[in-house]
Amino acid sequence: MAARFKDLVLDANDHQALADWWCAALGYTRRLPPPGEADPPPEWPVPIHDPQGNGPLIWVSPVPESKSVKNRMHLDVWGRTDELLALGATLLRAREGERDWDVLADPEGNEFCVFTPDAHGIPASRLTRR
The missing domain is CATH 3.30.720.120 (Signal recognition particle alu RNA binding heterodimer, srp9/1)
Structure with a gap:
């Protein structure tokens, strides 16, 4: 290692x-x-x-x-896009088709992906191709 x-x-x-x-x-x-x-x-x-x-x-x-270019590494989080937007995040790309996550940026432009947990707050276990 x-x-x-x-x-x-x-x-x-x-x-x-x-x-x-x-x-x-x-x-x-x-x-x-x-x-x-x-x-x-x-x-x-x-x-x-x-x-x-x-x-x-x-x-x-x-x-x-x-920040001047797209991140080469980013965070993936479980959360609610609307709540993150209310805190000051920016929506860069909304989920669509088979992509089940939104791409947001924090107030300084650092990108991160938001995956929505299920109705009980439990992260979905489905694997998604990026």
Whole structure:
């Protein structure tokens, strides 16, 4: 094994605001420093995590440049497109035909795909060809 998954990292011009946006979208919270350690300076990357411990740690890192081309890697999430749009996401491509997901962008333009859970909140197990 040459590598093992660790964390996800999202680049952002306003990393503080985008961290808050993804916390609201995913139900994540900012990861606090260990007891006795000071809060990191505001210019440092912001770690956010799933308080239930189910999702990966995400670092929202400040970068000076704006996003200019399509992501080569993106997030897939279970969720409700209308709720994400109400939070400030942008619809890039609506589901149609055999594609059962919407493509959205976060407030800084990072693309992600949204799959709708079934009526009981359980992700559908159907495999879809991309």
